[in-house]
Amino acid sequence: MPEPHLLDSPRSRPWPGRVPLPAHRVDALPPRVSVAVVGAGPAGLAVASALWHVGVDDVAVLDAADRSCGRFFDRVDLLKQRVLRSPYEHHPGVEGYRDCELLDFARLHWGLLTEVERREVRMAQAGHRSVVPLDVFEAFCGHVADAHDVAGRSWRARVEELVPGDDGVLVRTDVGEVSARYVVLCQGEERRAAPAGWYGGHWDEPVPADGSLVVVGAGLSAAHLLAEAVAEGRETHWVLRSAEERYQCADVNASFFRPEGRARFTDTSWESRLELMGRHRRASVMFEFRPLLRAAEAEGRLVVHRGALVESVDHGKVRLAGGSVVTGDQVVLALGTTPSIGAGLLPEAVVGAVDGWPDLDPRTLSYARAPRVFAVGAAACMALGPAARNIDGHRVAAARVVGAVAAGLGAPALAGAR
Numbered sequence: 001m002p003e004p005h006l007l008d009s010p011r012s013r014p015w016p017g018r019v020p021l022p023a024h025r026v027d028a029l030p031p032r033v034s035v036a037v038v039g040a041g042p043a044g045l046a047v048a049s050a051l052w053h054v055g056v057d058d059v060a061v062l063d064a065a066d067r068s069c070g071r072f073f074d075r076v077d078l079l080k081q082r083v084l085r086s087p088y089e090h091h092p093g094v095e096g097y098r099d100c101e102l103l104d105f106a107r108l109h110w111g112l113l114t115e116v117e118r119r120e121v122r123m124a125q126a127g128h129r130s131v132v133p134l135d136v137f138e139a140f141c142g143h144v145a146d147a148h149d150v151a152g153r154s155w156r157a158r159v160e161e162l163v164p165g166d167d168g169v170l171v172r173t174d175v176g177e178v179s180a181r182y183v184v185l186c187q188g189e190e191r192r193a194a195p196a197g198w199y200g201g202h203w204d205e206p207v208p209a210d211g212s213l214v215v216v217g218a219g220l221s222a223a224h225l226l227a228e229a230v231a232e233g234r235e236t237h238w239v240l241r242s243a244e245e246r247y248q249c250a251d252v253n254a255s256f257f258r259p260e261g262r263a264r265f266t267d268t269s270w271e272s273r274l275e276l277m278g279r280h281r282r283a284s285v286m287f288e289f290r291p292l293l294r295a296a297e298a299e300g301r302l303v304v305h306r307g308a309l310v311e312s313v314d315h316g317k318v319r320l321a322g323g324s325v326v327t328g329d330q331v332v333l334a335l336g337t338t339p340s341i342g343a344g345l346l347p348e349a350v351v352g353a354v355d356g357w358p359d360l361d362p363r364t365l366s367y368a369r370a371p372r373v374f375a376v377g378a379a380a381c382m383a384l385g386p387a388a389r390n391i392d393g394h395r396v397a398a399a400r401v402v403g404a405v406a407a408g409l410g411a412p413a414l415a416g417a418r
């Protein structure tokens with residue numbers, strides 16, 4: 001059983017030579033580019049880096065936040081998450097190139113790692129599951145951005161509308177317009193909205209430091225909030241809908257990171273893909289939390305309300321079906337995320353949403369009704385499977401999209417360029 005101490009990597013340690021994640025430019029946007037990438041998270045980073053390899057340099061990465069991968073690191077840091085859930089082999093490098101990969105990068109910084117972290121590197125080298133410190137991942141993302149000149153091509157701009165045309169796409173932002181021949185949407189996921197009548201805090205907001213805490217939700221964010229509250233000695237309640245919490249290494253079955261798993265989303269019916277998504281995209285907690293949370297429960301420091309259907313949440317009161325009420329000074333809703341699929345930016349008819357998923361061409365990940373617009377990240381789940389929302393899936397999706405964009409621009413095929 002993986003142990004809780006694996007979760008405890010130091011964060012923000014001194015890292016000599018580290019290239020920080022680029023701050024976004026605030027000067028005027030270029031009027032015209034070959035490719036506009038909407039979103040500078042790990043997915044946008046993978047796309048911009050892959051474009052660099054095929055020699056497409058006039059790229060504008062547009063993000064509402066002020067630095068690359070800002071939303072990802074803000075979220076994990078708020079939760080005090082110190083390690084990735086995904087292993088070393090999942091990295092936002094570029095498929096098909098011998099760039100320095102995440103594992104190589106960790107080995108190159110051996111002297112900065114703790115003994116526990118070094119053991120995880122050895123585990124990865126031996127082909128076993130491994131745990132990646134966030135410090136290593138953040139420094140690596142900075143390296144990837146630097147190596148592919150992402151900083152020079154990233155602007156702070158909130159994209160408000162995309163107007164697809166025959167020859168290109170007009171990108172309207174809060175700070176001006178860009179005309180692009182192709183657009184790649186890498187918007188990530190928004191916090192899942194709470195049902196009507198539920199009033200509480202949310203997992204991606206700061207939690208007030210005092211008093212008792214009730215956490216509603218069954219995923220990794222819930223586990224981080226609970227572990228922190230228990231460590232602080234607060235009275236802590238965990239409300240979960242299922243009869244039993246689910247502990248898993250990854251949030252997605254490992255086969256979906258491999259070609260045979262992705263093949264289950266190729267040429268299969270919409271219904272069977274939908275069924276797979278429903279079955280495999282379920283909240284779960286990293287195994288390392290199990291001893292910690294079980295011990296807290298056995299010692300009475302954590303009260304777990306299993307099989308608890310929430311009816312309403314209001315002013316610290318969580319009302320359950322059947323009439324019982326769980327109370328706390330703060331209630332935090334950790335209900336997960338929903339993929340951004342281009343709705344609100346593209347016309348509704350272009351998104352063509354069915355069951356919450358956009359209508360994409362699975363070969364290229366372009367929108368079926370706007371072939372110059374592509375989606376990478378969670379929005380591509382019905383084409384690539386549930387791993388599309390993970391770091392590893394971004395790399396696979398980026399290769400597919402950049403191959404199609406490069407062909408359209410007459411750039412070299414991905415495998416033959418720099």
Ligand SMILES: Cc1cc2nc3c(=O)[nH]c(=O)nc-3n(C[C@H](O)[C@H](O)[C@H](O)COP(=O)(O)OP(=O)(O)OC[C@H]3O[C@@H](n4cnc5c(N)ncnc54)[C@H](O)[C@@H]3O)c2cc1C
Pocket residue numbers: 038039040041042043044062063064065069070071072075076079081083084085086090157158159160186187188189221340376377378389390391392
């Ligand atoms: C707490 C937490 C931990 C996670 N841990 C892991 C893990 O260990 N391994 C893993 O593989 N995955 C993990 N994930 C999933 C993870 O979110 C993704 O792998 C990764 O962040 C997704 O990258 P992304 O670029 O698609 O989205 P994001 O990181 O969310 O980036 C999307 C970007 O798009 C920008 N954006 C959106 N709309 C617009 C707009 N209209 N205009 C301009 N900019 C816009 C946002 O500002 C944001 O910066 C985790 C998720 C969470 C919430």
